[in-house]
Amino acid sequence: MSGPPPADAGPVPDSARKYRPELQGLRALAASLVVVYHVWLSRVSGGVDVFFLISGFLITGQLFRAAGRGRIxxxxxxxxxxxxxxxxxxxxLVAVAGVGIPLLPQDRWFQTIKEIFASAFYVENWRLAADSADYFAQHNTASVVQHYWSLSIQGQFYVVWPLLVALVAFLATRLRRSLRGTLFVTLAIxxxxxxAYSVHLTAANQPLAYFDSFxxxxxxxxxxxxALGIDAMSLPRPARVLCGWLGVAGLAVCGIVLDVGSVFPGYAALWPTVAAGLVILAGATGSRWGADRILAxxxxxxxxxxxxxxYLWHWPVxxxxxxxxxxERVGLAGGxxxxxxxxxxAALTYHLVENPVRASxxxxxxxxxxxxxxxxxxxxxxxxxxTWQVVGTKKADFSIDLDDPAHPGAQARSPEAPKPVTPSTVVPPMIAxxxxxxxxxxAACVKSARDQDLEMCTSKTTGTPxxxxxxxxxxxVQQYLAALKPLAEQHNYQITFMLKGACPFSTTSDAMPGDKGCTDWNAAAAQEILALRPDAVFTLASRDVRAGLTEQTPPGFVAQWRNLxxxxxxxxxxxxxxxFDFSPAACVESRGRKAPECSVRRDRLFxxxxxxxxxxxxxxxxxxxxFSGYFCGTLCNPVVGNVLVYMDDxxxxxxxxxxxxxxxxxAMTSALGW
Known part of the structure; x- marks a missing residue:
């Protein structure tokens, strides 16, 4: 996703510069591609890179001319x-908040609130970068304002770039060097x-790299x-016409040929930036066959x-x-x-908000x-x-009591359950x-000396556990901590937990094959367990329980058990x-707890x-x-004993x-003989 700067967004006006109407057309083309790709193709177009290149071209040129006159x-x-x-x-942002309160599902409120705040202060890209590095945050549904990430980067650029140019101008003056040459070398570096950093981080952690400003x-x-070198480039008209059309064609097909959302930025982002550069290099060709005739x-x-x-409106709409x-998709007419x-x-905003303020x-x-x-x-x-945050916080306040007859949860499936649970309010509330x-x-947590990614957290006990x-x-396994905690409190057990998202305890990386980080983490965890010599290790026996009976116990699981x-x-x-291939909780919120489409037959899963x-x-x-009998009877229902079973899919x-x-x-007492 990407965001164009507003029209004539250059912070340093210069009446002497040559007006280039084809840049407005290039901006329009890039914005149109962003919208069409998002709405109808559910893909990313690469327009973000075009807007960043245009911003760099315009602002650098204006700042260079201002510095040349002696002062920014x-x-x-x-x-x-x-x-x-x-x-x-x-x-x-105000409109999104106003519409989001009545329209958005409550489980999306807090994420949306956080991102609106981040967007208002131009740090949304870092908000999303933090979430991209957080395994659990990856389950968030697309935010209504996540497209503000590119505006955040542009805002940061508008603050930092003038300082950089001013510093270079100061050094060039002190060293008696050419401002153009010094700035060119600096920008080349x-x-x-x-x-180089972009290529490295894209290979190492592409979701993080996508939102990282650097x-x-x-x-x-x-x-x-x-901007600094274009005056020295002189191409014949036929070559400029060719450059213009090559650039336009490259921009149009970039998002189709490349899976921009999963391979950018890195070196792949050279495609749209070079394509946009070709359009700028072509300039005003004066030819009836030039792309600039349409763009201008x-x-x-x-x-x-x-x-x-x-750009601002299309994503929330x-x-x-x-x-x-x-x-999940809009279709042709809906799009x-x-x-x-x-x-x-956009037209109303331009004429009623942007222009009046700009002319004021x-x-x-x-x-x-x-x-x-x-x-x-x-x-x-x-x-x-x-205000939305305060209202949401109040709605999210709830507690669970194991003796609550209205919310027995899993205990409703126990053979000792006295009678069917009467209908009641479902907990937790969707917003929570x-x-x-x-x-x-x-719990007290320490990093393992064997692997810095391995964190070992230990619960408190009274005296000797x-x-x-x-x-x-x-x-x-992390979710089972909620079941283990009452046992620890009742029996004075000490719980040490070692957790890594998408990395079950194995000798290999079963959830994400080839993930060396997971394999190394597991090896370190096994060594720490052997050093601790606990009374028992609690872990998964199987994984990948899905429709089609795909459940398996990988050999790596068994190998770790044999080590222990x-x-x-x-x-x-x-x-x-x-x-599941859907979120049972979201299904309950939109269709009701008894909707048949919110449940799946047990024999399709187990x-x-x-x-x-x-x-x-x-x-x-x-x-x-x-415990599959507690999750599922004949059906795997989204609500059991007036308690939501699943938080996502x-x-x-x-x-x-x-x-x-x-x-x-x-079950543990019986199995271990405690």
Whole structure:
């Protein structure tokens, strides 16, 4: 996803510069591709790179000319930036909050609130970068404002770039060097370093690289290099015509040929940036066959004026449409509706918000007027979103009591359950679902000396613990901490947990084959367990319980059990819970707890005989626990005993796991002879 700067967004106006209408057309083309790819193709177009290149080209040229005249005026420069960026961006954020409160599912409230705040202060890319590195945050549904990540990077660029150019100008003057040459060399170094970092991080952690500001700096630098060198490039008209059309064609097909969302930025992002550079290099060809004749036309010019608002509006309109219609895709007619509404809102924003503020005397009559305006414009966003946060926090407040007859949860499936549970309010409330992770809050955590990614957390006990248990594995094991915690409190057990998302306890990486980080983590965890010599190890017995009876017990699981058997350490291995191709909790919220489409037949998920019963080489130290009967009767329902079973498509809520603790206590005591 990407965001164009507003029309004429350069912070340093220069009446002497040559007006280039084809840039407005290029901006319009890039914005149109972004919208079409998002709405109809559910793909990313690469437009972000075009906008970054254009920003680098325009701003570097303007700053260079200002520095050449002897001074870059920072206060009016940033004041104009505020007048151009804030009005439309903050208007859309207020609208998103106003529409989101009644329309968005409550389990998406807190994530949306956090991202609106981050977007208002131009750090949304870092918010998303943090989430991309957080395994659990990857289950968030697409945010209504996640497209503000590119605007955040541009905002950061508008602050830092003038400082960089001013520093280079100062050094060039002191060293008696050419400003153009010194700045060109500086930007070339910035380009090379940032591109190298971008290639490295994209290979190592592409989701993080996608939102990292430093992986995108080279695109601005490339635009700056083009601005400094374009006057020295002289091509014959036929060559410029060819460059223009090659650039337009390259931009049009980039998102089709490349899976931009999964391979960018890195070296692959050279495709759209070079393509956009070719269009800029072509310039005004004066040829009736040139692409610039179309790009410089009045319709493209007007669409270029709307491009900022169009980008801001199209994504929330798309997401709200999908939520309201309970769909995953819009279809041809729905997409036309989304685009039409987005264009209309962009036009209204341009004529009623952007232009009036830009033409106003704000920041002209008083030195700091634009800055006061910026602070005042933030107030509605902070107020509306803060109020939303307070309301959401109150709604999310709940507690679970194992003796609550209205919310027995898993105990409703117990043979000792006295009678069917009468209908009651379902817990946890939907707004609390995203944070309903298992854990032990007062545990003390330390990093392993064997692997810095391995964190070992140990619960507190009263005096000498009666038993010491290590829970090791992925996020499904983490959810069992909610069931283990009451046992620890009741029996004075000490729980040490070692957890890594998508990395079950094995000798290999079974969830993500080839993930060396997971394999190394597991090896370190096994060594730490052998050093601790606990009374028992709690882990998974199987994984990948899906429709089609795909459940398996990988050989790597058995190999780890055998390692522990040689050390005389008992293992309690629990059968995994189901995974679905939808979110049962979201289904309940939109269609009701009794909707048949929210449940799946047990025999589609669980085979009569668990795979670990057929696994070769299972050692005698392993005790298997199967709680599938608590998750599923004939049907695997989303609500059991008035408690939501699942928080997303595969994680059991900590609330439901808490209600499973009596059954876990009985099963572990029997299996281990405690």
């Amino acid at each position: 005026a920072f206060r009016p420069l940033w004041g104009r930036m505020i007048k151009r960026l804030f009005p439309a961006a903050l208007t859309v 910035v380009f090379a370093v940032s591109l 992986t995108r700096v080279w695109e601005f630098a490339l635009g700056g290099l083009l 036309s009045r319709p493209f010019g007007y669409l270029g004026n709307l491009s900022y608002g169009l 798309l997401i709200f449409y999908l939520v309201a219609r309970d769909r 036309a509706f989304v685009i039409g509404v987005s264009v209309l809102l 005397a704000i920041g002209v009559r008083t030195r700091w007027g634009a800055y006061r305006f910026g602070l005042a414009a933030l107030v509605p966003v902070v107020f509306v979103t803060g 679902i995203p944070n309903d992770w298992g854990g032990i809050a007062d 009666a038993k010491r248990i290590v829970a090791v594995g992925d996020s499904h 058997d040689r050390a005389g350490i008992p293992v309690v291995a629990v059968r995994d819970n189901p995974r 085979a009569p005989i668990p795979p670990y019963r057929k696994a070769a080489g299972v050692p005698p130290n392993v005790s298997f626990l199967d 595969n994680h059991v809520t900590a609330t439901f796991m808490t209600t499973l603790s009596p059954a876990l206590d009985q």
